[in-house]
Structures are given as C-alpha cells and as structure tokens.
Amino acid sequence: MIDTPLSGRAGASLLSSPLSRGPGALPRQRQLIQRLKQAILAGQLPAGGKLPSSRTLSEDLEISRNTVLIAYEQLTAEGYVIADRQGTRVAPLSAAARSAASQAAAPDAAPAPATARRLARIVSTRYAHDGSLPMTPGTPALTQFPISAWRRAQDRALQSAPATALGYGHPVGEPALREAIAQYLRVSRGVHCDASRIVITEGAQGALALCVQLLTNPGDTAWLEDPGYRGAKSAFHAGDLNVVAMRVDADGIVIPDSAWTAQPPRLIQTTPSHQYPTGAVLSLTRRLDLLERARRAGAWIIEDDYDSEFRHQGEPIAAMQGLLPDAPVLYVGTFSKTMFPALRLGFLVLPQAIAAQAMPSITEMLRGGHRLEQLTMAAFIENGQFSRHLGRMRRLYRERQAALREALAAHLGIDHEVLGGHSGLHLTVRLPPAFPDVAIVEQARRMGMNPSALSTFALTPREEDNGLVIGYGNTGAERFPALLRRLRDVALAAAASAATRT
Numbered sequence: 001m002i003d004t005p006l007s008g009r010a011g012a013s014l015l016s017s018p019l020s021r022g023p024g025a026l027p028r029q030r031q032l033i034q035r036l037k038q039a040i041l042a043g044q045l046p047a048g049g050k051l052p053s054s055r056t057l058s059e060d061l062e063i064s065r066n067t068v069l070i071a072y073e074q075l076t077a078e079g080y081v082i083a084d085r086q087g088t089r090v091a092p093l094s095a096a097a098r099s100a101a102s103q104a105a106a107p108d109a110a111p112a113p114a115t116a117r118r119l120a121r122i123v124s125t126r127y128a129h130d131g132s133l134p135m136t137p138g139t140p141a142l143t144q145f146p147i148s149a150w151r152r153a154q155d156r157a158l159q160s161a162p163a164t165a166l167g168y169g170h171p172v173g174e175p176a177l178r179e180a181i182a183q184y185l186r187v188s189r190g191v192h193c194d195a196s197r198i199v200i201t202e203g204a205q206g207a208l209a210l211c212v213q214l215l216t217n218p219g220d221t222a223w224l225e226d227p228g229y230r231g232a233k234s235a236f237h238a239g240d241l242n243v244v245a246m247r248v249d250a251d252g253i254v255i256p257d258s259a260w261t262a263q264p265p266r267l268i269q270t271t272p273s274h275q276y277p278t279g280a281v282l283s284l285t286r287r288l289d290l291l292e293r294a295r296r297a298g299a300w301i302i303e304d305d306y307d308s309e310f311r312h313q314g315e316p317i318a319a320m321q322g323l324l325p326d327a328p329v330l331y332v333g334t335f336s337k338t339m340f341p342a343l344r345l346g347f348l349v350l351p352q353a354i355a356a357q358a359m360p361s362i363t364e365m366l367r368g369g370h371r372l373e374q375l376t377m378a379a380f381i382e383n384g385q386f387s388r389h390l391g392r393m394r395r396l397y398r399e400r401q402a403a404l405r406e407a408l409a410a411h412l413g414i415d416h417e418v419l420g421g422h423s424g425l426h427l428t429v430r431l432p433p434a435f436p437d438v439a440i441v442e443q444a445r446r447m448g449m450n451p452s453a454l455s456t457f458a459l460t461p462r463e464e465d466n467g468l469v470i471g472y473g474n475t476g477a478e479r480f481p482a483l484l485r486r487l488r489d490v491a492l493a494a495a496a497s498a499a500t501r502t
Contacts, residue, residue, distance in 0.1 A: 173374060205231045251286060301328055310425065321349065414488060430464065450471070
C-alpha cells in the first residue's frame with residue numbers, strides 16, 4: 001500500500017475542528033472515534049491516507065495524547081485503520097463495504113432484505129394493552145398469589161442449591177421439577193407419564209413450537225380448532241404447515257369423516273377439557289373416536305390442557321392422554337395461569353413411542369436455563385403449597401364467574417348467549433351480528449376494559465363467531481355490575497355507528 005498523506009480542505013477541517021465540550025457532550029475519546037469512523041465510511045478519509053501522529057492530532061484538537069492513542073487503538077481493533085512502524089493509515093474498503101457505507105448514509109436508496117414468506121401468514125390479532133385492565137382473558141388473580149410462600153420456597157432453593165445450579169442445567173429441565181410434574185399429572189390429571197418423558201419449556205407456546213419441530217416437515221397439514229388458540233396458529237404457520245380449520249361446537253372439535261382422506265393431518269391441536277375460547281368440553285365419544293382415527297392415520301394429537309385445574313362444577317375432567325396407555329398424544333401444560341404468567345414455565349409430555357428417539361435431538365435443540373425458578377417450582381409443588389394455592393383459586397374463580405353471570409343477565413341489556421363456562425378464567429358471550437365485536441373491544445379498551453373479540457380467534461370467522469371473551473380472573477366480583485353497564489353503553493354505541501355506516 002502506498003502511503004498518501006491526508007490533504008485538502010475536507011481532511012484538514014475534519015482533523016482540526018475542535019471537539020464538543022461542556023455539559024451534555026460525549027467523552028472526547030468517543031467523539032474522536034465516531035468522527036473518524038464516519039469520515040472513513042463516507043470516503044472523506046480515503047484508503048491509504050496516513051493519519052496525523054498522535055502528538056500532532058492531540059495538539060490540533062487540544063486534547064490529551066492518550067485520548068488520541070486510545071482512539072487509534074480502537075479503530076485498529078475494529079479494522080478502520082492499520083497501524084505499523086510507518087504510522088497509522090486508513091484501511092482499504094472493499095467495493096461491498098463502500099456500497100454498504102453509502103447505503104447507510106442514504107438508507108432509502110436500497111430495498112430492505114425480505115423477511116421469510118411465512119411471516120405474512122402470521123397476522124397479528126393482538127392489541128397493545130395493559131393486561132392489568134379488568135376483563136382481561138387468561139390473566140389470573142395476581143394480587144391473590146401467595147408471594148410470601150413463593151419467596152420462602154425461592155430462598156430454600158437458593159440456600160440448598162450448589163454453585164453449579166448457576167450453570168445452564170439439563171436442556172430438558174431440572175430433574176426435581178420433572179419428577180414433581182410427573183407425580184402431579186398422574187394423580188390429578190390421570191396422565192400416563194414418568195419424569196423421563198417430560199420436557200420443561202418456555203410456557204405452553206414453547207411446547208407447541210417444539211411439537212412442530214419434532215413431528216412435522218414444511219407443507220405438512222395441521223388441524224386447528226376454529227375458533228381456537230392463536231398461539232397454536234402462530235406455531236403452525238411458523239413451521240410452514242398447511243393449517244386447516246376444524247369448527248368447534250358445544251361438544252368440542254368437529255371433524256368430518258371426509259377430512260381424514262381429503263386433508264390427512266400430521267398434527268391435530270385440541271383443548272379438550274376446556275376449549276379456548278368457547279369453553280366447550282370434548283365429549284367422550286369424540287375423544288375416543290379422535291384417538292382411534294389419529295392412530296390409524298399416523299397423526300399426532302396435541303392436547304393443550306388449558307385451564308383444566310379450574311373446573312367450577314364437579315371434579316376436574318381427566319386428560320384425554322390417559323384414556324389409552326399408548327395414546328398418540330403430546331400433552332401440553334403451563335404454570336402461567338395456575339401460578340403467574342411471568343414465570344414462563346410450561347411442559348410437554350412426550351408419547352412413549354417417540355420419547356427415547358426424540359430426547360437426544362431435543363437435548364441438542366434446547367439449552368437449559370431458569371434453573372432457580374424450576375427448583376423453586378419443584379419445592380412449591382412438593383411442600384403442598386401448589387395444591388393449597390389451586391384450592392384457594394378455584395373457590396375465588398367460582399365466585400367471580402357466578403358474579404359475572406349475574407351481571408351479564410342483569411346489566412348487559414343485549415341479547416346474548418353465554419358459551420361454556422364451567423371452567424377457567426373467562427366466559428365467552430356470543431352477540432348478534434349488529435354488535436360488531438372488534439369495534440366494541442377497541443372502544444372498551446379506551447374506557448378501561450379489556451375483553452377480547454371472539455371473531456379474532458377464528459381462522460375463517462363466521463356470523464356465529466361475533467362476540468366477546470370476558471376474563472374474570474383478574475377482576476373482583478363487586479366490579480362487574482358497573483363494568484357491564486359501561487360495556488353495554490359501548491356495545492350500543494358501536495352498533496349505532498355500524499348501522500349508520502351501512
């Protein structure tokens with residue numbers, strides 16, 4: 001490389017203009033580094049140009065020589081300049097680098113790289129909102145969580161855990177938590193499992209994504225409840241699956257006989273114990289038929305056991321996975337509703353038929369983490385706090401649901417149908433088409449309420465999908481009369497506005 005002393009007005013001005021000083025100014029070392037970087041990328045300091053010595057530049061800029069030396073060292077480390085016995089010179093930039101630099105200076109000149117085509121299928125149906133607002137579906141009574149008991153369990157976990165617990169941990173989760181979950185599921189949900197088949201995930205969403213990764217290839221067909229859980233739809237679309245909507249009625253998912261041959265599935269997602277969002281319970285006849293037809297078709301069923309712990313009439317409904325000893329079912333659960341959403345702990349129970357084959361791959365795909373939270377959760381289950389907490393929450397949610405039903409009947413003042421309603425943290429209310437659910441929800445959020453629009457849960461919305469999903473988990477029973485009167489006013493206004501437009 002031929003040394004070219006920097007010359008010309010631009011170079012001289014650039015290297016001699018004083019740096020900013022005074023309150024609010026960046027450190028002079030950082031200012032100098034930024035100035036030289038920008039000048040090199042813009043071509044004001046050409047490749048091969050020799051920078052002034054540290055002594056000369058420090059005198060010209062009236063800064064310490066150490067400041068210049070540190071700036072030159074940083075630029076050398078990042079590849080902007082080359083330093084040797086002959087001095088410090090501007091490093092040559094390739095044609096691609098010069099093009100990138102010019103595009104950075106004028107970002108509108110070049111198109112942005114395209115995202116994956118699958119992202120176009122993942123359409124957002126969520127609104128930016130405060131989840132603490134009343135009527136938020138799926139949000140538990142966070143103010144009632146036994147934080148003191150959780151803190152004690154956390155302290156015990158910290159005190160008893162060795163220093164190695166600060167490392168990554170096993171990719172499929174802490175053995176103590178996997179064993180505690182297996183014991184709990186066998187007793188309370190009738191699930192056939194042991195700890196070796198359980199994988200701890202980042203909530204139920206992480207479990208759904210793992211099911212897609214383990215069992216499908218792009219282009220495979222997946223059946224999804226409609227209306228249904230939006231997270232499952234996103235997981236399937238992210239896996240480039242062909243998503244087929246299967247309608248839901250009062251007895252759960254409805255699968256036409258013709259679908260098994262016309263659109264044979266690889267995955268079938270269902271929430272049999274408490275369908276989300278309609279609240280339907282999959283009938284025993286349909287459960288057994290689905291298990292047998294899936295087995296014959298070589299398909300896998302994802303059983304999302306949503307809100308099964310909070311059944312308000314009778315005993316909890318047993319899991320579908322436990323109906324057969326070798327059911328083709330991947331059982332998905334989470335602590336987001338039973339504990340608190342920020343915990344982000346879910347789990348997946350693998351079928352015996354694939355557990356041994358899948359586990360080595362899973363350990364390569366996942367990384368361990370959240371070990372202290374997992375150890376705390378294991379202790380919380382083992383010392384009985386989890387069961388006691390569930391008992392308290394069942395009683396609370398039963399009271400809140402009854403209060404919401406009474407308020408709907410007394411104060412909504414609009415023809416409606418309440419769907420499901422024997423479990424969980426929400427009620428779904430079907431409304432006449434004259435009351436547009438999306439418009440109602442948008443205005444309700446401005447009024448400090450946070451229901452969801454039923455139609456946004458459907459892949460192919462129909463007239464009967466117009467309604468509201470109203471949460472009661474995070475809302476005190478005494479608030480429902482006033483909230484329902486306010487919601488009635490919002491609904492009437494939205495209907496009047498829609499009538500005017502048509």
